[in-house]
Amino acid sequence: MRSPLRTLVPLALWLLCLPALAQDYVPSRDAWSHASPSEAGFDPARLAAAVDWARANGEQAPADLRDALMASFGPREPDYRILGPVGTRGPANGMILRGGRIVAEWGDTARPEMTFSVAKSTLSVVAGLAYDDGLLPEPDQRVSMQVSGPWFEGAHNGAITWTHLLHQTSDWSGALWDIHDWADRPDGDDPANRVLHAPGTHYKYNDVRVNLLALALLELQREPAPQVFKRRVMDPIGASSTWRWEGYENSWITLDGLRMQSVSGGGHFGGGMVINTRDLARLGLLMQRDGEWNGQRLLSSDWIARALVPSRVKSDYGYLWWLNTGRTAIPAAPERAFWAAGFGGNHVYIDREHDLVIVTRWTPDLAGVVTRVLEALEQP
Template identity: 50%
Template sequence: MKKIFYSLLLFFFVSTLQAQKVYFPPAGEWQTKTSKEFDLDFSEAIQFAEENEYSESRDLRQAILKGFQSEPYHQLLGPVKRRGGPAGLILKNGYIVAQWGAVDRVDMTFSVTKSFLSTTALIALQQEKIKNVNDSVARYIWDGTFEGSHNSKITWKHLLQQNSDWSGELWGSYDWADRPPRDQNIDQWRSRALHEPGSYFKYNDVRVNVLAYSLLNIFREPLPKVLKNNIMDPIGASSSWRWFGYENSWTAIDGLQMQSVSGGGHSGGGMFISTTDMARFGLLFMNNGNWNGQQLLHPDLIEEAGMPSEANSNYGYMWWLNAAGDRHMEAIDSEIFYAAGFGGNFIVVDQKRKMVIVTRWLEPSKFEEFLNLVYKDL
């Protein structure tokens, strides 16, 4: 009897270890398991995602111009692609346990791009191209971008947390013209008082593009190449993804013309990528930067990227956090973090439950309700 008991104990121990082991899909492959194998059911969540498609036009030129019509001088400067319909993947322990829509279709992903951009900053820190995230950027970029009593105080951390309040113009776009207050006029926007760097959060694509430009200068090679060599190729991503800048965002480095990429699709450009490649990226972060035994990003950097800033408890290094704050989702674990983009593009990372959730073209106001359905049995 005792022998049988210990055999059963060993069986359950081994089964538990196998259930917890993370699977890493080789390039061009991905094993699936049914959600029932993990005692889960995502059918209601999938149906909800399919029935709550982003309400604006699939012609993203129209959707973008309508979405940002209140901004002075706004125009499309980078490529735009007509989008597909709702699509998504749910991973458990690395396995695909649910999917819907055309998951291999390449689409724009808008501000989800920011999480890819901040990842290149983590690579720069890991390679010591940036010595310290609290260094002033002016120590590295001396071409006038960070001149003046205000801009010279800005650190890499301020840019990553979107609380730099950088002031200026880049690629023909002005910081004050990006999502300006609607109760003020253009003269008030131009003459606004500046906030001390680190003290005030403002979602601002011009300043995100300043970060991209600054990183381009310290790597001295295009950021898509940095991301490809250090992250996307090692995790087995396809060759279909592209990361664009603007038609005018070119600069000369070491005698070569290089394009500075954008951190989103606000004015076109940004990351064009499939749902499956987004899921691979999420899986890397779910597993603390380790891909099948290869440590691509140090765990301390992953942890640092998910720390809330003083100016916004729901924002880290261009990842949204479900900590207490204005964007807290009450029924969802406070430890998850996620990338979010215009039109309802999301990558949700749940390290505790070893899950990654990617959803495309979900009506943004329905995101929390969708997650509640995903997590209702967890």
């Protein structure tokens, strides 16, 4: 087995070779330093070609995302309907950071837009805050031990743990916000009468169950996820005031005498995270820096390490983050690279080995972008 020390020493020596890109640099709320491609260790012509490729391979049609959702999910999901706000998308845009500084930027990176399932990864961060606070002491505990209500009752649903929800392996059965679990990306000819899988044994990408995780966290933290996320993460990293995180018209509950909305873990049925590229890049930089920002610990290393352990059922998926296990998804990238991904080509790619954060909006082929960016590196 390769020694971890042998792996870390070359990386540490390489990092010391980048004096222009001090590793502790973080952007202020009002200013963000740039580095030229050559200063950041890139071949300028190759990096420009990578950006041109990302822009050229972006998708903008249909601009009205309601039309995109109806075309994608309407024909194959029973009684499909949009329950939350839906916006429009602009042309492809994105950012590349190295050493925390902006090396490349294209399109309108200040325009807040829907991110779809990138919201799942932000929900993982919110779960991590609950873990750090001791509210979620052990992810392998059954959710029913801490969350009351009808959602986790019975032999099947009662066996579901936080880890099952975070890995999307719960196979939770029921309806939430008037949407049945089986109606989301249905399987087979009779999905309503499907065979149940024991929790933890079967992976299924399913927004209804991720929305259930959001509701469970709301019950646990007694505070809406956007408020927790803003106070604990977005404000400290200097994010703008233009982002928002929404649920559905019917995802409201009364908790402690207050009316609160449970958010959506994606935009499949509308709602979800609406945010600009620059704010996503800040979040990516926080994750790349292992939860620290300007000397302040915002999210524990323990949680991040847990979040990046592959599920036993799906080796390229952790706690709502995509993994490059076996370098299968992006062969050119390191195995430890990870990313958030959402419908339509929304991505936040994090690569600690190369000190990179790449955000793409409306460019579906993340591997194509990352491969070209890595090929542009003169100092790998």
